[in-house]
Amino acid sequence: MAMAESNIANGRRLPAELNSFVGRRHETAEVKRLMSESRLVTLVGVGGVGKSRLALRVACDVRRAFPDGVWLVELAALESPELLAQTVSEALGVQDRSVRSPIDVLTGHLRDKHLLVVLDNCEHLLDDCAVLAATLIRAAPRLSVLATSRQALGVTGELTMPVPPLVVPGLDNDRPSTASLRQSDAVRLFVDRAHAVLPGFELTDANGDSVARICRRLDGIPLAIELAAVSLRAISVDQLLARLDDRFRLLTKGARTAMPRQRTLRALIDWSYGLCTEQERLLWARLSVFSGGVDLEAAEQVCSGDGIEPDEMVDLVSGLVGKSVLAREDHGSSVRYRLLETIRQYGRDRLRESGGEQELKLRHRDWCRDLVGRAEQAWYGPGQLTWFARLRAEHGNIRAALDHCLTTPGETEPGLDIATALRFYWIASGSFREGRSWLDRLLAADHEPSAARARALVVDARLAVLQSDFAMAAAMLDECHNLVARLGEESILAMSAYVVGFSALLQRDLDGALRMLGEAVERSRDEDDQTGVVNALLYLATAHSLLGHTEQAVTHFKECVEMCEARQEHWFRSYTLWVFGIEKWRQGDTAEAVEMERLAIRLKQPFDDRLGIALCIEALAWMAAGDEPERAAVLLGAARENWRSFGGPLFGNLSDYHDACEASTRERLGGRRFDTAFRKGTELGSAAAVAYAMGEDPGRGRQAGETSPLTRRETEIARLVAQGMSNKAIAASLVIAQRTAEGHVEHILNKLGFTSRAQIAAWVGEQDHRDPGSSS
Ligand SMILES: Nc1ncnc2c1ncn2[C@@H]1O[C@H](COP(=O)(O)OP(=O)(O)OP(=O)(O)O)[C@@H](O)[C@H]1O
Ligand SMILES: [Mg+2]
Structure with missing residues (x-):
């Protein structure tokens, strides 16, 4: 199944951890305790102390308690507070195309959901985040928010937890044993990161004392420890300690009092900056203009010149990755680079200073x-x-x-x-x-x-x-x-004629649509603008189809499909197939029409075009109404559920087909059967709705690549069954009645056509094998 689908079904995946997570046992438990007392918990602390990492770890640990998922919203890169609600919606996969305000849309979507939203790095949008969090919590009684921020949000009912630095080794012991040093989270983090740059690195009796001193010097701040550890590539532990000592003595002018943590980190970043070559420093500062990462090509285009040649970029980027200034992220076949927030801000300051x-x-x-x-x-x-x-x-x-x-x-x-x-x-x-x-x-x-x-x-x-x-x-x-x-x-007139015509089409003015879309096609042809042609032709054909001008409609639809196929294009083609399918169905060619809708859905899936998919499912309902009224009712329910968030009327005259389909199906099934089938459709969830629409029978002989027939809740429970949990244990862990848990397990067995819990476990294993990571 496409990745987008498993995301919809299971909540956005939390990003995979790229390196080891160290310690924090006590803090993790404490955050969970606070979360059981309040639905808004904020982790506060200085930059680089590990707030984000801790939040993600906790979110991952508690994900099973939130059947509607755990969703990460990264706010560090967001500069415009107006886009906050929108950004949260996007991260949650909420699509809405209506004119309602983003916050209404969001609260509407979340009202009955049981989920956790992680708002990461709120500090620069403190007031806006406070209002948003308070609104969401009020509107959705089962929603929890876990925020990270340098300061508390200041919302009533918010519980804050100051995130302390990692525990450093005590001073009491002159020559601590390596075993006792390993008790310290800071030491473990240092050793792990040192090991990554110097594979033979081990904590020994010989270096233990220096490592302990380094960690104390750095106040146990994880970011500082990570930045310092990479220098072991070039120097020894003792040399590193000596350098840090010199540096900090200078900063505190020899005073024995500790520096505030902010200054420790700042000093460390200064130090890292100092270790960079002139060009790396330049690049660090320049890269800070990017928000949300950068790829190599963009870095070359924006950051080269004036001291950096484009062909030096690869080396410079590798240099910064090696110094832990840049984090590398793999996205399928492409690689992006990201500056941690504290480091990005430092770069911004340098850039500003340089004018x-x-x-x-x-x-x-x-x-x-x-x-x-x-x-x-x-x-x-x-x-x-x-x-x-x-x-x-x-x-x-x-x-x-x-x-x-x-x-x-x-x-x-x-x-x-x-x-x-x-x-x-x-x-x-x-x-x-x-x-x-x-x-x-x-x-x-x-x-x-x-x-x-x-x-x-x-x-x-x-x-x-x-x-x-x-x-x-x-x-x-x-x-x-x-x-x-x-x-x-004049060239703009083709586009404007299209918009006028499309608007007429949606408002049921078919003659107006015909005229203006015809004009748009002609103007686009005159300009030799193929995109304009295909776009306008598709809806010109639709207007003809709605007017019953079969011949013109089919001619135009065919031209569209051929044009798109010749260009190996998917977006316009999928929309053409959707309306062309409806025309075929009107002509009585239902089998071909169904094939067209299904192909359209397949083409739409990679775009996660849920509006388009809902339109195709709706059309499939009309097509099923003749022979399979029950199926039609299920599909109507599924389309309504997918459609719900978009607001707005169906699509001009097409809504007549909807009304006719609903009326006839209801009549043939009787009110009660119709309602039951319709409800089944609304409860399918996006992935299962698509599977159903595609005619995949989930019960028998499931093939790789098919979607799961289980609802989100059932998937959740299947996973617990696979972990060997009894119905009683499942009920306790999800805070539901045991009878309810039994009912769910029963359903799962039925849907999958199994008779034993062991079969469920094997099936879950297979699913994970096919789609690793879909569980988070
Ligand atoms: N417990 C931990 N185990 C391993 N690495 C950690 C841990 N805590 C933090 N780190 C690492 O330290 C660095 C800084 O941590 P993080 O980004 O979570 O800090 P932050 O408090 O969110 O900082 P900022 O205020 O800048 O957002 C990251 O590279 C992170 O992976
Ligand atoms: Mg953070």
Whole structure:
């Protein structure tokens, strides 16, 4: 099954730990205790002390207590507080395309959910996080929040836990044994990290004392220990200790009193910085303009020049990774690099001091504009999915660039270019609201008439139409047309005709749709803009289909499918298949229609296009209504459940098919059977709903790659069964009645066609083997 699906079913995976986790036994227990007393717990402490790492560890430990999952929201890279609720929604996989406020959407989605949200690194958005956490807790009685922050959020009912540094060895013992030193978490962390850079490294009687002193020097701050340990690549433990001693004596001017922890860490980062070459320092500072990581290509484009040649980048990046300044992250076949927050801020300060910050922000903006421009060009083609994934990975950087454009005088136009070029991305990623929000604010920031403005207005109007905000869309299109009349940018008219036509289609004005979409197709053909052609043709065909113009509809649909196939394109093709399938079904060719819908779903899965998938499931319900009314009712329920979050009406005239399907199915089944089947559909969960729609019979001969037929709760329980737990133990661990647990196990056996718990255990093992990590 696609990764996105298992994420939906099981909650977002917590990131895998890249290196060993050390100690914290007492703190872990304490956090769990606090979480049992309050639904809002905040871990506070200085930078680098290990708040985030501890939060993730606890989240992973308690995940089974939250059937709706444990979700990590990383806030360090988020600069605009307006996007907070949106960011949380995204991290939780909530898609919503309506005009409701993001916080309403979020509370609506979470109201009946039993889950844990980890808000990591809240300090720079303290007030906003406080309001958000308080709102969520109030709205959702079974939701818990675990936050990390340098300061408490200050919300009533919040319990805070100061995260102490790692325990360092005591002073009482002159020559501590290695066994007693290993009791210290700080020493263990040091030894682990030393071992990573120097595989033969061991704690011995000879070096034990120095290691203990180093850990004390560093106050047991994990980040400081990690930064220091990497220097063992080049020097000995004693040399490291001597250097740290010199350094700190200088800083405290020989005073025997300890420095505050902030200063210890700062001193350590200064020290690391000092160990870097001139060029590495330059790169460290420059990399701090990125938000949410960077790949090599971006680093080359933005950070080279003025002292760094592009072909030196690989060596410099490796140097920084080696010094633990940059963390390497593997994403499938690509590699990204990330600065830990404290280290990024340090780099930002250096960049600011050097007077280079503005220049770097401009280069970052240029890189971003170039990237999204290339993505737009390549969208309608074989690289579509790769580009989609790439933009997703760069979402943090895109936001940083847009934020810069919005807050820097004279930068509106590049901002409009970036937000406009992302037109397909905003739609495909379900970020209607975010796209509109950037476009609205940029358009309001500067009213200078320009082609960039006219184009931005069309894109903004298109997003508004998708949210059924037709009045706003019409106003923006008016302004756009006035601009075009003044500036003579005729090329924009194809796009605007499309938006006017699409809007008419959704509002059931089929003649208007026909006229304007026809115009859009012609203008796009004149401009030789294939993307514009396929996009408009698809809905022109739909308008014909709805009007009963079968021949024109089929001709156009066929042209669309052929165009997309020739370009190995998936997005437009999946939407074409969806409406083409409906046309086929109207003609009575149900078998082919079903195949089309299923292929459309398959094409949509990698985009996690839940809106599109819901539309196809809905169509499959209509197709089943004739012969399999029960199945139709289940599918209607599944589509409704998937549809629920999007708000807005179904799709102009298509909603008539929905009404007819529901009425006839209800009549044939009778109210009670209909309701039962419908409810079964709503309870399937996304992955099982797709499996059902695809006609996979989960009971027999399951093949690799098929989706699980179990609901989230059942999956949870199957895992506990696989761990050998009795029904009683399962009930206790999930805080449910034993009878309920028994009922669930019964269901699981039935659904999987098994007779024993051992079979369930074997099945869980197989699933994990097929899809490792899906349990978290
Ligand atoms: N218990 C631990 N075991 C192993 N490594 C740890 C532990 N605690 C922290 N670290 C490591 O120390 C570094 C800093 O930790 P972390 O990022 O959790 O600190 P933080 O308090 O969240 O800092 P910031 O305030 O900058 O966000 C990370 O590289 C982390 O992996
Ligand atoms: Mg942190």
